[in-house]
Amino acid sequence: MRWRYILNIIGVLTLFFGMTMIFPLLVGLYYRDQSVFPVVESMALTVTAGIVLHLLFRRHKAEIITQREGMAIVAVGWTAVGLFGALPFYLAGGTFSFVDAVFESVSGFTTTGASILTDIEAVSRGLLFWRSFIQWLGGMGIIVLSVAILPFLGVGGMQLYKAEVPTPVPDKLKPRIRDTAMILWKVYALISLTQVVLLMFGGMSLYDALCHAFTTMPTGGFSTKNASVAHFDSVYLDMVFVVFMLLAGINFSLHYQLLRGKTLIFWQDSECRFFLGAVLLLTLLVSFDVFGTVYKTIGQALRYGSFQVVSIVTTTGYATADYEQWPAMSQLILLLCMFLGASAGSTGGGMKCLRVMLCFKYCYKELFSLIHPRAVSHIKIGGKPVSDDVMRSVLGFMALYVGLSAMSTILLAGMGVDIVTSIAAIAATIGNIGPGLGMVGPVDNYAQIPYLGKWLLIWCMLLGRLEIFTVIILVVPEFWRK
Amino acid sequence: MRWRYILNIIGVLTLFFGMTMIFPLLVGLYYRDQSVFPVVESMALTVTAGIVLHLLFRRHKAEIITQREGMAIVAVGWTAVGLFGALPFYLAGGTFSFVDAVFESVSGFTTTGASILTDIEAVSRGLLFWRSFIQWLGGMGIIVLSVAILPFLGVGGMQLYKAEVPTPVPDKLKPRIRDTAMILWKVYALISLTQVVLLMFGGMSLYDALCHAFTTMPTGGFSTKNASVAHFDSVYLDMVFVVFMLLAGINFSLHYQLLRGKTLIFWQDSECRFFLGAVLLLTLLVSFDVFGTVYKTIGQALRYGSFQVVSIVTTTGYATADYEQWPAMSQLILLLCMFLGASAGSTGGGMKCLRVMLCFKYCYKELFSLIHPRAVSHIKIGGKPVSDDVMRSVLGFMALYVGLSAMSTILLAGMGVDIVTSIAAIAATIGNIGPGLGMVGPVDNYAQIPYLGKWLLIWCMLLGRLEIFTVIILVVPEFWRK
Secondary structure (H helix, E strand, O other): OOHHHHHHHHHHHHHHHHHOOHHHHHHHHHHOOOOHHHHHHHHHHHHHHHHHHHHHOOOOOOOOOOHHHHHHHHHHHHHHHHHHHHHHHHHHOOOOOHHHHHHHHHHHHOOOOOOOOOOHHHOOHHHHHHHHHHHHHHHHHHHHHHHHHHHHHOOOOHHHHHHOOOOOOOOOHHHHHHHHHHHHHHHHHHHHHHHHHHHHHOOOOHHHHHHHHHHHOOOOOOOOOOOHHHHOOOHHHHHHHHHHHHHHOOOHHHHHHHHOOOOOHHHHOHHHHHHHHHHHHHHHHHHHHHEOOOEOOHHHHHHHHHHHHHHHHOOOOOOOOOHHHOOHHHHHHHHHHHHHOOOOOOOOOOOOHHHHHHHHHHHHHHHHHHHOOOOOOOOEEOOEEOOHHHHHHHHHHHHHHHHHHHHHHHHHHHOOOOHHHHHHHHHHHHOOOOOOOHHHOOOOOHHHOOHHHHHHHHHHHHHHHOOOHHHHHHHOHHHHOO | OOHHHHHHHHHHHHHHHHHOOHHHHHHHHHHOOOOHHHHHHHHHHHHHHHHHHHHHOOOOOOOOOOHHHHHHHHHHHHHHHHHHHHHHHHHHOOOOOHHHHHHHHHHHHOOOOOOOOOOHHHOOHHHHHHHHHHHHHHHHHHHHHHHHHHHHHOOOOHHHHHHOOOOOOOOOHHHHHHHHHHHHHHHHHHHHHHHHHHHHHOOOOHHHHHHHHHHHOOOOOOOOOOOHHHHOOOHHHHHHHHHHHHHHOOOHHHHHHHHOOOOOHHHHOHHHHHHHHHHHHHHHHHHHHHEOOOEOOHHHHHHHHHHHHHHHHOOOOOOOOOHHHOOHHHHHHHHHHHHHOOOOOOOOOOOOHHHHHHHHHHHHHHHHHHHOOOOOOOOEEOOEEOOHHHHHHHHHHHHHHHHHHHHHHHHHHHOOOOHHHHHHHHHHHHOOOOOOOHHHOOOOOHHHOOHHHHHHHHHHHHHHHOOOHHHHHHHOHHHHOO
16 A cells, blocks of 8 residues: 555645635625635645645655555545535634534535534525535545446446446546546536526526535535525425436436437436336325325425435435424335435435345345246346346445444444434435434434534445445455555 | 145144144143133134145145245245134134234244233133244244255255254255254253243243243243233343243254253354354443443343343343333344344344354455455355355345335335334334334334234234245245246
8 A cells, every 4th residue: 555645646636625615715705704714724724735745745656556545545535625625614613613514524525415504594605605515526526436436446336337437448547537537527517507597597596506506416415595495495496406306316427428319318227217216106105195194285295205205315315395294104215215325326325226226136036046946047237247246246335334324323322312313314324315314304403413423424424425345444454454 | 836735735734733722722621711612613623624635635745845835835834824823812802803813823933922912911821821832833843944944945045054954964855854853843842841940940830931931942922921021020030031042042953962962062153153242242232221321230231131132132022121211222232133133043033143144254255355356265154165155045135134124114104103113013023023112112012003014014924934035935926937
């Protein structure tokens, strides 16, 4: 492990990241609010730290990155950015203690959307812009991670995507990351821009439209309003959000292919079909459950049912209804959605549809082979057989996901949190959703979670966002052996 | 599928089963209670049904049973016995509606121990004896199932045990089942008898000692008292129960080997080591959690902590404390215990320690292979490598277990049951534990569960007890194709 080289890369990352603080600074200056000084200070600190790191280790370069180094870069990079991103909140003081500032920042970068703010609207506009903007940056990071880095690290079955990304045949890691990332970032920016226009068309101010588009595309879910999207109370806006949350939950390379003229690609891709089918089914189940019990008309049941299901299953976390007032079945379906998550290769979290789909096929294959012990059958995705290696990674991922969730839930409960809140808070952070159930429901926040619990949840957000393996591997002793 | 041959076997099974009703009849006659008539009627009906089935299909014999037929026999046999076993309850009338009688009977045969009785002590002694006795019979069935049948059907990784059972090299299925079953039944009866003596030594009547030994060894958990084992309130009896519940949670072939002089076998067997280690760790965690918050002395915390942990992890379900009054962490640990379960090859339910252990090793291997992509490593149990086939079965089992639990939980909630109760009721029935949390906690019962919910839970008990595959395979269309 060439740590000096890794620190060199982290230095460059931090430097560029510090420079992006110019955007909240401009917003703060425009609105002449209190965010200007903390942002300037943070920017100076971050840029300096980046330059120092880079200069200290600038002689350490490498042509080829090993798998282990790749994982270290991902884990350390995300943590560093999470810590530097917390500076504007921490230096602004007020509601933000150190752990709260880190919580809010990591929740942003991991596109979780869990917040410790009890009164969002009391925070200055510059800071709120920053809060939304880091989710957008986090989403860009996820795209690189899931489409360009993880497939090469062989993590959690993401090897499947090795061949699918529309770039020239890769020679080594570096140019591939750059090319793929550029294409997908353009798609990401294009969709975000479209959403800004459509939101403004529905009556939102440019500021609110920007902040919300910044948190829709990365399936983040931070809002500038205390009541989240419910604040706007508009059928049109709800529909815009539902459509764009769904888009954000679909593999971004499909969007690229769609833009290049493959109009049926959403239907042709088996994961996308599974994802949209699951959303439809779960929406109908929830709408049926809340119709009559909570809402008087079918229209209302479908409007609020679809919004909440899409928001949770894409792991965005916006709310237009307090689903804790819904019947138990709907709440449990939403809890299931937290584990299911969106498509692999999207900005969504959770276990991902692709893996759940492969797991279904795996179980069916097991049953089939009990009935026909001598028959040879293969698991296929989109007509192509899935290799044993991929299947192994996928099952290992799911086992770790469920196992670590269970352990973290017990830990959180040990800190004095009740059963339902513990289960849902862990599911909502490891799945990068945001709101959970109980104390951390859609109209509550994470302020009441005990101090150590907040650190546990910060760890869960990173764990889930970086696809478990890249983080958990750092605590395996074998990783540190020469 | 030769259904006539299967029905012939079911006929013989039913006939023998009907004859065992002589025992509750004798108890009823001794106490001259109201159970005599319903039991006589049930016995007549069951024996007649058995004879008729056997006579109708007696010409249909087979030398070799196929895998599919084996699974059909297991699933149909358990269901038939569950239905006929419900007759004494149903014919006694009173508290028992049809669904309640079937619930109580299936809960007995699957050694679950979930009850719909609100006042157990009001039921006649003959019926209570029957209720405990069917758990003991169920336990005998499980021993045959898990040590002699499932390994040959290749279900859920039980193939691992093919070579471990102390019998001559198998030629075909039939003689093997007989020999293995006889040996292990003797062990089962011997331990049960020992427990009866030790319980009576602690002041229990012969009747209570018999009824409780009948429900300890199969990890059943039915008691003759409303307050379960708490009724007796004796440290000595608590300890006897803890020891015998632990014995019941250990692979029965290890007991056989212990009796043949292998004194260190519990330590040598890696699953047993894992099981006892997990019990110790979880007991300490729970005792630490309840010490100070619920109990004032360390002695009390350990006494009640160990009893509840052992009772749940072995999937017995006796209670000496209302653990719903315990802190959230302890409750979640008990919920985790419901999923963990006891050893494979014991009478315990749940996912089983062996599978969880294999799953841990699998995850570690995945992490290891990310660090050393070129290294070849094998998963081993007790020094022997585990084949890919077994590992596949185990993972398929666990995925189905968790997936079906999640779906059933949502279904139960859809019937109007609250979140915590739904989660725990499904975990407690699919894992064959008995008491759960919420409405079905250790001082409550299943009487309040809605009508359809009871049928769902009956299905879950069978599903869990017959190791998922044997039951779920019956709903796969492929199974019914020629």
